[in-house]
Amino acid sequence: MTPSNPAPADPAFDNLKLELRRGCLTMAVLAALRAEQYGYTLRKLLAERGLEVDEGTLYPLLRRLETQGLLVSEWREEGKRNKRFYSLSVDGSRMLDQLLAEWRRIDRSLNDIVTEMHHGSARAVSCRRLSSSFPGRQQDDIVRELSENLLAEMENRAEDLGRPLTEAEQADILTCCSAPRPR
DSSP states (O other): OOTTSOOOOOHHHHHHHHHHHHHHHHHHHHHHTTSOEEHHHHHHHHHHTTOOOOHHHHHHHHHHHHHTTSEEEEEEEETTEEEEEEEEOHHHHHHHHHHHHHHHHHHHHHHHHHHHHHHSSSHHHHHHHHHTTSOHHHHHHHHHHHHHHHHHHHHHHHHHHTSOOOHHHHHHHHHHTTOOOOO
């Protein structure tokens, strides 16, 4: 499809996208409110990072999060206007840490599933499992390097044998390289 001919609306996709955005938006708001913001600047910050949100969605969400004790707010005059400033509460900070840990777990699992289904092998999954004990920023680099090394080892072995490797042979290479054996 070209930009002049956008794809027709798909109600099923739109509904699923909305479900996905709801949880992500809550986490994004909590993360953004580690630094104090008022509603307009929060909306602008989220939009700049690709999460556009209507006022009719944001303000009820802020009120709900405050009612749950995850945010605190304060009215202040700024530029001759009263503005309500929001920030993360202590409980909100704890909740954000828990949600981010869960998000990372889900992300790793989803990446494993997508990668395994896409590549048809356990190589990428094993690399991801090996790297999971490293800080997040290093994980992708580690996965890439491990994956490249394992792929090279598998290609060398296949070349030596003069044929493609079986799944059992690939699993043996993963085991030899200390990767967890696929289930």
